[in-house]
Amino acid sequence: MKVLKFGGSSVANAQNISLIKNIIAPINRDKTIIVVSALGGITDLLLQTAQLASIQDKSYTSIFLEIENRHLQTIKELIPIHQQSKVLSKVKSELNILETLLEGAFLIGEITPKLSDKIVSYGELLSSYIISEYFISEGIDTAHTDSRQLIKTNNHYGKAIVNYNITNDNIAKHIQECPHQIIVLGGFIASSIKGDSTTLGRGGSDYTAAIVANAIDAEVLEIWTDVSGLYTANPKIVKQAKAIPHISYEEAMELSHFGAKVLYPPTIQPVLSKGINIVIKNTFAPDAAGTLITKNQNRSGKTVRGISHVEQIALLSLEGSGMVGIPGISKRFFEVLSQAGISVVMITQASSEHSICIGISDQDTDLAVEIINDAFSHEISLGKIKPVIAEKELAIIALVGDNMKSHQGLSGKMFSTLGKNNVNIRAIAQGASERNISAVIKKDDVKKALNSLHEEFFEENVKQLNLFVMGVGNVGSKLMNQIQLQKKYLKEKLRLNIRVIGIANSRKMVFNEDGISLKNWEEALSNGQSTDKDLFFQTIKNLNYRNSIFVDNTASAEVSKTYNTYLRNSISIVTCNKIACSSDFNNYQELKDLARQYNAPFLFETNVGAGLPIIDTLKNLMASGDKILKIQAVLSGSLNFVFNNFNDKTTFHDVVKEAQEQGYTEPDPTIDLSGIDVMRKILILARESGNELNIDDIVNTPFLPKESLDTNNNEDFFASLVKHEESFQKMYAEASKADCKLKYVAQFENGKASVGLQHIPKGHDFYNLEGSDNIVLFFTERYPNQPMIIKGAGAGADVTASGIFADIIRIGNF
Structure with a gap:
């Protein structure tokens, strides 16, 4: 026999419920038990309605009408008109009782845990009945059973404890005697020995299905939800997350404990001892393989099987010299929390016994602080223990995998990955089984942490x-x-x-x-x-x-x-x-x-040098222990373009204008032609060589007339170039007469830097520098006479963009 559980998203509306029918219709074998949750969102609405009624807020009635309409509309969409009368009558009768319960809460102005369980149970009572009647209307041999008749608990309302002896007998006997092939049960709900409605707590529908599977020794427990199995991480946060094909009970429990919401941790307990397999399937993609959970060990060789997290965590720290060597401190600490019903999700303790740190739910923080400080008030008054410190807005992330214990360095890899992304770790815990490594981080860092870790452990280093x-x-x-x-x-x-x-x-x-x-x-x-x-x-x-x-x-x-x-x-x-x-x-x-x-x-x-590897080469020289003795360079692609194209047959104005139009100069050409741009570049190279220098320390010998340097806009600047064309032609003639070329040169030596226009003779490394190319000569202790030369295109949008692109790739390779 199989047990299939369908959650709230699977029964959210008539359309989704029809998908369930398609899943179970082909079943033609032994009895199959179907466990269903309340219609999607109804449980929350029931709780909200009860809360409003308890504070005598009449708006509860409008929410009740929404609950009523949801169920009645679902019936009308699922069941043929000629078969609706009986179902509508039954559901309206139950809704009338629910309305009476809410009116009672409104009149007395309070709601007890017992009444709350009674009210909230109607979600599963109504959904299971409607779905069973829908199956019947579709010709499927179906019976509806009220789970409260089968599952018996204590009277701990809100999270009742199951009496397995009675429950197992009830379920086994009922299933055996029921003549129908499909039996539909409501999840989450049960009843006390006295017959009062109780609930099984968060994830109770999963738990119901596991209880039934255990009682009848089911072949498999299928949990149908809105995702195709357990994932390597939450797919809503990590887009690259993948479904895990096969996982062990223990791994699944660890993942579900730390927030894998498709599975509720206690679900596994009833089936664990009997080795009943669990399959997580997707109602909306029924052909997807899903995740198989078995008692088999992880034999795939994978170390980390999944990364999970739980939010809304607070850290409580108790510390003080009065804790060292004193027996019973831990006992008192955890006992007071236990008595208040506060669950501890993580524990760390310093080996010196000077401090204890625990993780609890955010919502329990204020109460926990109050009762712990009260329990240790005497030691706090004497200064032996400090008042408890609470930190909220945190989360726990956890790496999970059976094989983690046999692989070294996983913790280091995890913490290194988080550190590289500036994710600060507030606390760390690792169980003796080494199946789980947990860390507490800021809630705001969860997305970054999960994606970073997933990238490191699952994405083949992409x-x-x-x-x-x-x-x-x-x-x-x-x-x-x-x-x-x-x-x-x-x-x-x-x-x-x-x-x-x-x-x-x-x-x-x-x-x-x-x-x-x-x-x-x-x-x-x-x-x-x-x-x-x-x-x-x-x-x-x-x-x-x-x-x-x-x-x-x-x-x-x-x-x-x-x-x-x-x-x-x-x-x-x-x-x-x-x-x-x-x-x-x-x-x-x-x-x-x-x-x-x-x-x-x-x-x-x-x-410096657009796409040329000048700074990177300089860094490598320095890192390898070399020392820079001198730097000589032509560092302005725009100025090199200008002086390579300027001659007695052109005008300086036209050449500069062309350089601007081709993108070789800054939008404001004076930045290039005044030498400011080159000063910045040689300054950067001097600093990267390990020297402390400011731009005012650089000697700049300008070649532009003062009038040109003093202009405030491009129009005036270009007009001044026309006005002083004669002086530019004179510069060219003097260089030509000396059989030299004009180059704007930057130099750094003995802690001093300078920039200016120079006559470069034939044979010099700068003489044949063409177009907008740059060239840098590094004279170092290893290259004292014949310098290391870097030469190539030093200006232009394409090469500059490629240099930026190269830096981005460098970061990717860090």
Whole structure:
């Protein structure tokens, strides 16, 4: 015989109930017992109605009408008109009794646990009757049985304890004597020896099904719900979670204890001793395999089988020198909680006996604090024990697996993964069986923690990066295109899954928690909300995604001032914006320190040389123990483009204008032509070489006339270039006469830096530098005479975007 249990989502409405009929209709064998929950949401409505009635709030009547209408409408949709009369009459009669009970609660202005159980039992009483009558109307050989006649308990209302001796006899005898093939029972409900209605507590319908399965030695217990089995993590939080095909009783109990809501922990107890298999199935996808739960050990070789969590947890800590070496402290601590009916879900204790820390439900916190402080009031008054400390808004996450005990390093892997994502662990517990490793974290970090751990243990090392991109002009739009084109390659070859979650420009910003489609991101952005950089950050912080990366493609000083806030929240930064790294040295150093402290990479390779690996090479030289003696470089792609194209047949104005139009200069060309941009770059290289330097320490020999440098807008600037064309032609003629080329050179040596226009003779490494290319010469202790040379395209949206992309990939490989 089989026992099938259908939960609230499976019986939420007439349409769903018809799916159940399709599942059981093909059954043509021994008797099958169907256990059903109340119609979806009805139990909560019954509790709400009872509560309102008990405080004499007349609005309870409108909720009662909703309950009545739900049941009557379900009957009308399920059962043919000519068969409805009997069913409607029976249900209305029961609803009249329910209404009388609620009126009683309203009149006396209170509700007892006994009355509450009586009221709430109507959910399953009505649903099981309606469903059995529906099956009968469909020609299925069905009988309805009131579970209260079979399952007997004590009178602990709200969570009654089953008397198995009486219950097993009742069920076995009834099933044997019942002539019908299908027997429908209401879950959750039972009765005391005296016949009063009782309930079996949270998850009681699962429990009912297991009780019945145990009593009749069922072949299998099938639990039908709205997901296709137990998952490696909550699929509503972890999109990549997968159904577990086969799992042991013990693993299932651990997962269900820590929040896997498709299974209620006590469910397994009645079937465990008899080795009755449990199958978790999906009512809405009945052909899916689901999860098989058996007594067999995990033989798949998997270490971690699932990651679960439970929210609404509080930590209570009792500590003090008066606890050390004193027998009975723990006994008193747990005894007072037990007497108050407060369940302890996790325990840790220091080996010094100086403190005890426990996890309990958030809702029990205030009572627990009061009774513990009262129990230890004498020791607290003497200063031997401190008043209990309570922390709320926490959650427990747990790794579960039978094979975990035989694998070293799992705890380290778990804690390292959480640490990399700045998930702070408040407490840790591991059972002697080593089947479970639990950690207490902030409730707000649950989503990030679960996804990070799932990625680490289940996703074949595919790492998800969540990008928040500010600035989608020339460089930003190229970056978007590159990410879209390489997305498949990155996932297959580098095991990186990149999602763009947020985008902003100077006018609009848009977010999509599932990732913005890179095929139509421009349309999504145009329909976004007004840009607010503070709200942009706050949204990233609130989303709290693992591996979050803020990508700054702007040249904004205001945006660069927000970097420290991002880093303090463990949000990595990739930027081509040079302002932060060339700002005051203390600010630069603070950003580097914050990146280390909060394990949030701060990468800015494109600050120098666009996509060229200049900073990365410099870091590697320094890390390997080399020392920088001198740096010589042409670091402005825009200036190199200008002086490579300027001659006596062109005008300086036209060449600069062309450079601006092709995106080689900043929107304000004076940033490039004044030497400020190059000063920032050599400053960054000097700092990355280990030197403390500020931009005011750099000698800048300008080549532009003072009038050009003093302009306030591009129109005036370009007009000044036309006015001073003669002086520019003179510069070119002097270099040409000396058989040299004009190059804007940056140099750092002996702690001093300078930038300026130079005559470069034939044979020099800079002489044949073409187009907008950059070149850097690193003279080091290992390369004292023949420098290490890095040369290539140093400007342009494509190469800058590729450099940003490379930094993103570097973070993915950390």
